[in-house]
Amino acid sequence: TEAFSSNSEAVIHRTVNVSTTTTDYQTGSLVERYQITETCHFVTSNHFKKVALQFPDDLLSDAVQISADIEKETKAKTFILGDTSYGSCCVDEVAAEHVRADCIVHYGPSCLSPSRRLPLLxxxxxxxxxxxxxxxxxxxxxxxxxxxxxxxxxxxxxxxxGDLRQLLCEMYPNVVVSLLKADHSHGAKLIHDSLVANEQLHSQDDRVIFTFGRQFSIQEGRRIDDYSMFYIGQEGLTLTNFMMTWNRCSFSSFDPVTCTGRVESININKALMKRYYAVERAKDASVVGILVGTLGVANYLTIIEQLKDIIHKAGKKSYMFAMGKINVPKLANFLEIDVYVLVACPENSLLDSSEFYRPVVTPFEMELACNKHREWTGEYVTDFRDLLPGGSSHVGLPEPNQSNNEEETTDVSLITGALRTTNFTTSSEIINGTLQSSSLVPRNETLTVANTNTAASYLAGRSWQGLEPKLGQTAVVKAVEGRRGIAIAYEEEGLGNRDSSTIPHQQS
Incomplete structure (x- = not known):
């Protein structure tokens, strides 16, 4: 019950834990730390008049001073964007468009997910x-x-x-240093370290890999599984995303805060099996909720339409939710939903749903549950753009006639032990070029009458369905005048019948 309400006295006695992450930035001047000179050059060279400055929560304390410095140097109007609707690592283009900004300057950690609407620095x-x-x-x-x-x-x-590369590459000839590179239709600007940006990172025979805003090359004849990964940074979503994607590589890390290195001992196989359990829950689900976890990452509308299509063809019902930042109380309001699928950037897609009442899966996991042509091989995809047509991990849906001709049409749920049908075809027939809804669902070459209104079926199965209408059981009477006043003192109630202590007194 604490997930839905809290004691009002707790607000008064609550202790606020102040984050100390801002101390990481307390080195050097403000102009140097936030590269204000380069930012002003970006604004003036492109003749921008309205600039949106997006800050994460832990950097908002410096936002006012940075905004004033940029306005003084560029004569442009700046708008500070804080408390983003979704993850602060993503560019909040929607908020910037509300103020009709000409460009966005994104400060702090970033997932480098591509955006398409506004110029970006x-x-x-x-x-x-x-x-x-x-x-x-x-x-x-x-x-x-x-x-x-x-x-x-x-x-x-x-x-x-750049300095680290100079120290290591002479002694380690096979070390590859990744380079940050943004994918943006307007040409997102990255202020690179000159020692890395000007260096030739690969030869003509090397295979270049570009993913998660990182570009690196591997030697000809080698696979990425043949390499180890060395990560610089704290434990968090970025490292988890890398480890899940390249789960066959060994990882080690260096934490600049504690200045210690270690071999990452997280059990990737255990994490993958936990995600596979969520896939099994998605296979058992009848009603799926599509959570919109981003409005800025490119092609998010395309993946939503693709999810709707595969969920529909798998014989499931889908509903779409756009509710900003996701938490337990919000999702607990919709008990009809069996499983949620979150459309977000790669780092925010891996949501730990252990505290949620329903599991939250990624688009890749939803495809594993609905598309029988996609098999579980240990490969894990966190970037939903790879699932789209033309992507590196795209797998097409089976044709309806191909699905009907296959012999195996059922399997056993690993959670409930019940039989479930895996070869549902679309529950709509194409008539005169348009999709017409139908309550006849063809399955195994046999027409089976099915109720396609999943919400109505759920309501019919509930023990409490709201106030009982009792149609035909209540006598019809004329409308009568109801009570007047407030609950503490209705006009028709005699003063003698109530406790005098409950009557408010007025002092002259």
């Missing part, structure tokens, strides 16, 4: 990183100088990667 900031300590930790973790290692890092430490 990333300012990651410069969190301190002891390069010597980082290099020493790398040498301790990889004693073999011929090790094949790919160096990944949180974007806030990108300023120090």
């Amino acid at each position: 990333y300012v990651f900031g410069k969190r301190p990183n002891d390069v010597q300590q980082c290099a020493a930790a790398f040498k301790e973790l990889y004693s073999d100088r011929q090790s094949h290692v790919i160096i990944l890092y949180d974007v806030t430490y990108s300023h120090a990667i």
Whole structure:
């Protein structure tokens, strides 16, 4: 019950924990930390008049001063965007369009998900990183100088990667340093470290990989599974996303805050099996809720339409929800939903739904549940753009006639042990080029009458369905005048029948 309500006295006695993450930025001047000079050049060179400055919560304390400095140098009008509707790592283009901004400057950590509407500049900031300590930790973790290692890092430490590369690449010839690169239709600007940006990162024979805003190359004849991953940054969503995507690679990390390196001991197989359990729940589901977790990542509308299509063809009902930041009380309001699928950026898609009343899966997991042509191989996809036609992990849906001709049409749920049908075809027939809803669902070449109104079926199965109308059981009477007043003192109630202590007194 605490998920739905709380004691009013708790607000008075509540202790607020102040985040100390801002101390990571307290090095150097404000102009240097937030690259105000480069930002002003970006604004003036493109003749922008309205600039949206998007800050995460832990950097809002510096927002006013930064805004004033930019306005003073560029004569442009700035708008501070805080408390974003979804994750702060994504660009909030919707909020920027509300103020009719000409461009966006995104501050702090970023998932580098592509956006399409407005020109964009990333300012990651410069969190301190002891390069010597980082290099020493790398040498301790990889004693073999011929090790094949790919160096990944949180974007806030990108300023120090050039110095680290100079320290390591001479001793480790097979080390590959990733380069940040944004995918943006307006040409998103990244302020690179010159030592990395001007370096030739690959030869003509190498295979270049670009994903999650990182670009790196692997040697010809080798796979990415042959490399180890070295990550610079704290444990969080970025590292989890990398480890789930490249789950066959060994990972180690260096934490610049504690200046310690370690081999990541997270049990990837256990994490994958936990996600596979969510896939089984999605297979058992009859009603699916599509959660809109982003309005800025490119192609989010396309993946929503694709999800609607595969859910519909799997014989399930879908509803779409746009509710901003997701929490337990919001989703608990919809008990009819069996499972939710979250459309968000790669880092925010891996939501831990252990506290939720219904599981929350990713678009990839939903496709595993609905598309029998996609099999579980251990590969894991967090970027929904890879699932779209033309993407690296796109798998087409089976044709209806192909589905009917297959022999195996049922399987057993690993959760409930019940039989379930896997070869549902579309419950709509195309008549004169348009989709017509039908209550006849063809299955196994046999027409079976089915109720397609899932919400009505759920209501009929509930023990309490609201106030009982008792049609035909209540006598018909004329309308009568009801009570007047307030609940504490109705006019028709005699004063003598009530406790005098409950009657409000007025003092003259």
